[in-house]
Amino acid sequence: MSTLTLRQAPPERLDFLNINPLALKGLSQGEAERLEVGTTRTGVRLGECFSVTLDGSDTLTIEGGHERLDRVGASLSDGTIRVTGDVGQRLGAGMVGGSLTVSGNAGPYAASGATGGTITIAGDAGDYAGGAVYAAKVGLDGATLIIRGTAGAHLGDRMRRGTILAGRAGALAGSRMIAGTVAALSVGDHPGLGMRRGTLLLGTHGRMAETFVETGTHDLVFLRLLAKALRGLSPEHAALLDRPLRRYSGDLATIAKGEIWAAA
Amino acid sequence: MAAWVKGGATDAGTAIEAAASLLAKARAPVIAGLSADVAAIRAAYDLAGRIGASVDTAGSAGTYAELGALSRVGALTSTPAEAVGRADAVLVVGAAPWQAPLMKRLIDTKPTRGRAAGSDRALLAVGANATAALAWPAAGGLTEAVGVLRAYARGHLAGDALPGQIAARLAAAQYGVLLYDPAELGEAGIEMLQGLAMELSETTRCFTLATGGVGQDRAVVPVSAWMTGQAPRSGFGRRVPEHDPWRFDAARQVAAGEADAVLWLASVPVARPDWLSAVPSVALVADGEAKAGEIVIAVGQPGRDHGGVLWNEPRAALTYWPASAPTDLPSAASILGALKERLISGQTASRSEPAC
Numbered sequence: 075m076s077t078l079t080l081r082q083a084p085p086e087r088l089d090f091l092n093i094n095p096l097a098l099k100g101l102s103q104g105e106a107e108r109l110e111v112g113t114t115r116t117g118v119r120l121g122e123c124f125s126v127t128l129d130g131s132d133t134l135t136i137e138g139g140h141e142r143l144d145r146v147g148a149s150l151s152d153g154t155i156r157v158t159g160d161v162g163q164r165l166g167a168g169m170v171g172g173s174l175t176v177s178g179n180a181g182p183y184a185a186s187g188a189t190g191g192t193i194t195i196a197g198d199a200g201d202y203a204g205g206a207v208y209a210a211k212v213g214l215d216g217a218t219l220i221i222r223g224t225a226g227a228h229l230g231d232r233m234r235r236g237t238i239l240a241g242r243a244g245a246l247a248g249s250r251m252i253a254g255t256v257a258a259l260s261v262g263d264h265p266g267l268g269m270r271r272g273t274l275l276l277g278t279h280g281r282m283a284e285t286f287v288e289t290g291t292h293d294l295v296f297l298r299l300l301a302k303a304l305r306g307l308s309p310e311h312a313a314l315l316d317r318p319l320r321r322y323s324g325d326l327a328t329i330a331k332g333e334i335w336a337a338a
Numbered sequence: 339m340a341a342w343v344k345g346g347a348t349d350a351g352t353a354i355e356a357a358a359s360l361l362a363k364a365r366a367p368v369i370a371g372l373s374a375d376v377a378a379i380r381a382a383y384d385l386a387g388r389i390g391a392s393v394d395t396a397g398s399a400g401t402y403a404e405l406g407a408l409s410r411v412g413a414l415t416s417t418p419a420e421a422v423g424r425a426d427a428v429l430v431v432g433a434a435p436w437q438a439p440l441m442k443r444l445i446d447t448k449p450t451r452g453r454a455a456g457s458d459r460a461l462l463a464v465g466a467n468a469t470a471a472l473a474w475p476a477a478g479g480l481t482e483a484v485g486v487l488r489a490y491a492r493g494h495l496a497g498d499a500l501p502g503q504i505a506a507r508l509a510a511a512q513y514g515v516l517l518y519d520p521a522e523l524g525e526a527g528i529e530m531l532q533g534l535a536m537e538l539s540e541t542t543r544c545f546t547l548a549t550g551g552v553g554q555d556r557a558v559v560p561v562s563a564w565m566t567g568q569a570p571r572s573g574f575g576r577r578v579p580e581h582d583p584w585r586f587d588a589a590r591q592v593a594a595g596e597a598d599a600v601l602w603l604a605s606v607p608v609a610r611p612d613w614l615s616a617v618p619s620v621a622l623v624a625d626g627e628a629k630a631g632e633i634v635i636a637v638g639q640p641g642r643d644h645g646g647v648l649w650n651e652p653r654a655a656l657t658y659w660p661a662s663a664p665t666d667l668p669s670a671a672s673i674l675g676a677l678k679e680r681l682i683s684g685q686t687a688s689r690s691e692p693a694c
Contacts, residue, residue: 086366087585087596113585114366114575115390142596144585163584182584208402208569208583209409232410249526267481268530283482285489326494327485327530 075131078124080138080159086114087162091145093120095132095153103128113144139178147174150191163200164207166193169217182226183207188217188236198223204238204256205231212252214238220307230256233272239304239311248274251332257304257311269325269332275300276336277314286324291338340636342628350635354673357601357620357633358680364599366575367391370588373553373608374622374670375646376561376656381674382603383565389681391601392573393562394588396608397552400521401559402583404548405569407528414535416515416545417654422447426454427511429487429504431531432480433466434519438549440652441517454512462504472507474500481527484534491537514544521550553608556649557656589613602630605637605670606648622670638667 076098088111098106106128107121120126124136132153136146139159147155147166153173160178169188175196182200185193186207195203203225204214212234219238221229227244234252245262251272263280266272297315305312314337322334341353361367369386372379372395386393395401407413421428422443430436449455463470464487465480476483489495490505508514516531523531531546538544555570562570568581584590591597592613600619602610607624619631624643626636640646641659646669650657 112575113573116365117575208406208581211410246526250529264479264482267485268526281478283485284478285482285485285495325485326489327492327533330494 075133075135076129077127077135077137078120079127080123080136080140081125082123084118084123084140084142086112086116086118087142087144088118088123089113089144091148093134094147094150094155095134096151098128098134099130099132101128139176141179141181144181146176147172147193150174160197165195166191166217167207169193179223180221184221185214185217185219185238186210187212187215188219189215190217192218192220194220194222196222199225199229199240201226201244202228202231203240204229204233204236206233214254218307225258227262229258229261230254237303237307239308245280247276248272248332248334255300257308257314259310259314266322266325266332266334268328270328271331273300273332274334275311275314276334279334279336282322282334282336283325285326286322286334287326289321289323291318292321297335340626342626342634344632345628347628350668350673353633353635354676354680357635358677360599360618360620360633361389361391361601361677362681364597366591366597367599367601368394368586368588368591368597369601369603370394370614371396371553371603371608372555372558372570374603374605375554375640375648376557377646378603378605378622378640378670378674379554379558379561380565381671381678382601383562385601385674385678385681386572387566387574387579388678390575390577392575392586392588392591392597393570394586395553395555395558395570396604396611397521397555398571398583398587400519400548400550400552401555401570403520403523403525403528405559406525406583407532411529411532411536413532414539414545416547418443418547418652419654420545421515421517421547423451424449424454424513425459425511425515426457427460427462427508427514429462429464429508429514429516430466430468430470431464431484431516431518431527432522433468434522435517435549436466436468438517438519440547440549444517449513452513457512460507460511462507464501464504472500472504474504476501480523481530484523484527484530488530488534488537491534508538508544509542511542511544514538514542516544516546517549518546519550520548521552551649551651553604554606554649556651557647560656592617603670603674605639606641607639622673624667635673636667637670637673638665640669643667644669 109120112118136157144162151170163181165184171190179197184203206213214233216235221240225240225243229243229247240258247261248266251269257275259277301315318338320338461470463473566579571586621631624639643665
C-alpha cells in the first residue's frame with residue numbers, strides 16, 4: 075500500500091489529477107516527490123507537502139487530507155484511493171472505475187461526470203455533488219456516489235446515469251436530472267426541479283414545486299428491485315421503501331418523465 | 339494625477355513601484371472588478387497572463403448565471419431597441435427589472451414596428467407586487483414560477499388560473515419579451531426562462547432580454563473570449579488559461595485565504611465589494627480616494643476623462659465613447675501596461691513565460 079502523508083497545510087490549491095496508483099506505479103520515490111501538483115505561478119511539488127512511501131501496489135492512502143486537495147481520484151480507472159481527512163472540489167470527477175473513499179468532507183462537484191466505480195464520502199459533501207460542472211452536459215454518469223453526511227444544494231444536478239445516496243441534502247436535489255437514481259433521507263426545497271427523467275426516493279422533503287403532480291400510491295415490482303439494490307449499499311436507504319410511498323410525476327415544465335417517491 | 343500608498347498621497351511612479359512589489363511577492367494574485375473600457379480589460383488579461391494571476395469580474399454572479407444557462411440550453415435573446423419597437427407583450431420576471439431605465443420606455447411607448455405596430459403593449463408581472471395587466475406574486479420563488487408558466491405553455495397544466503392567463507397572453511402575442519435580471523433569477527431560473535421562450539416560439543415569437551448588468555461585464559465576456567478562448571473567470575497560474583468559475587471566484591479565494599494580493603480595476607465606477615478590505619489591494623479607480631485600497635492610483639473614467647470602447651446598454655453593442663470632459667488623468671490601460679513592464683523586467687514569477 076503506497077502512502078502519502080500530509081506534512082503541512084498546502085500553501086495553495088493542489089491538483090491531484092495525476093496522483094493515482096496507476097501513475098505512481100512506474101515512478102521512483104524521487105520522481106514521485108518531484109511531481110508538480112501546485113496550481114499558482116509559484117507551484118508546489120508533491121514532496122514539499124507530503125512524505126511519499128511507494129510500493130507499486132494498486133492502493134494509495136492519503137493520510138491527512140485538506141480542503142485544498144482538488145480532483146483527488148479524478149479520472150481514476152482502476153485501483154483504490156483512501157483519504158483520511160477532507161478533500162476539495164471535483165473528488166473523483168470523470169472517474170471510470172475503481173474505489174474512492176474519503177473519511178472527512180468533500181468540496182463541491184464531487185463525482186461530477188463519473189462513469190464508473192464507487193465513491194464514498196463519510197462526512198459531508200459540498201454543492202453540486204454528483205452534479206455537472208460549468209458547461210458540462212451531464213453530472214454523475216454511471217458511478218455510485220454515497221454521502222453518509224449532508225450534501226449541499228443541487229445534489230445530482232443534471233445526472234444522467236448511476237446512483238446517489240445521501241443522508242441529508244440541501245435545496246434543489248435532483249434538479250435538471252436527465253436520468254438515474256437519487257435516494258436521500260431528507261432534502262430541502264424544490265426537489266427535482268427541471269428534471270426530465272430519473273427517480274428520486276425521499277424520506278422527508280421541503281416545498282414541492284407546483285409542477286409536480288401526485289399520481290397516487292403504488293406497489294410496484296420495480297420498488298422491490300430498487301430496495302434490493304439499495305440494501306447492499308445502505309440498509310437505511312433501503313428501509314425508505316418499506317412504508318407506503320406517494321408518487322409525484324414531473325417536472326411538468328419539461329417532458330415530465332421523472333418521478334419522486336416520498337413518504338405518504 | 340493622484341495616487342496614495344497606505345493612505346499617504348504620493349506620485350504615480352512611487353505608487354506603481356509599490357503596486358509592482360506587492361504583486362511581485364504574491365503567490366496567487368487576483369485581478370478583479372474589470373469594470374473598464376476594452377483597452378484596459380485587454381491590458382488586464384495581458385498582465386494576468388504575464389504574472390500568472392487569476393481574473394474575476396464585478397458582476398460575475400449575474401454573468402455566470404447567464405453563461406451557465408447559455409452553455410447548456412442556448413438563448414433566444416432580443417435587444418432593448420427591438421423590445422421597445424416591436425413587443426406587444428412584456429413579462430417582467432422578478433422585482434429587479436422594474437428598476438431598469440428600459441422599463442420607463444416600455445411603459446411610455448407602444449410598438450411601432452412589425453406586425454404589432456400600433457397595438458397596445460401588455461405588461462405582465464411575475465414575482466413582484468407590480469402594477470401590470472396581470473401580476474402573479476408567485477410564492478414558491480421565481481424558478482418554480484417560470485417552470486409553472488412553461489408547463490402551461492407546453493399544455494402540461496391547463497386552466498384559467500393566473501399563471502395560465504399569463505401563458506395564454508404570451509402565446510397570443512405577436513412579439514413577446516421576457517425581461518429578467520440574471521443575478522436575481524439565477525442559472526436554474528434562466529435555463530427555465532429560455533425553455534419558456536423556446537416553447538412559445540413554436541407558435542409565435544418570444545425572446546428574453548436581460549437587464550441590470552453590473553460594471554462592464556458585458557464587455558469582459560467577449561474580450562476574455564477573444565483573448566483566452568474562455569469565459570471571464572480564468573487563471574493563468576499554470577501558464578495556460580484555465581477556466582474554473584468556482585476556483586477563481588475572487589470572493590471565495592479571499593475568504594479561503596488563497597489570494598494574497600488583489601488588483602481592483604474599476605475605472606467605470608462600480609460598488610466596492612466587502613471582501614476587498616480583507617486582502618492587500620491595489621485599486622485603479624476613477625475618482626480615487628486614499629481609502630480605496632492599500633495602494634490607490636486615480637485613473638481617468640472612459641467616456642468622461644478620455645475616450646474608450648464601452649458596453650452600450652441601449653444598443654446592446656460595444657461602442658466608442660469620446661471624452662465628454664477631457665482631463666490629463668492616465669488611462670487604466672496605460673497604468674496596467676506600466677505595471678506589466680515593471681514586473682517583467684523584475685522577473686518576478688518562477689513560471690514567468692507568457693501565458694497568452
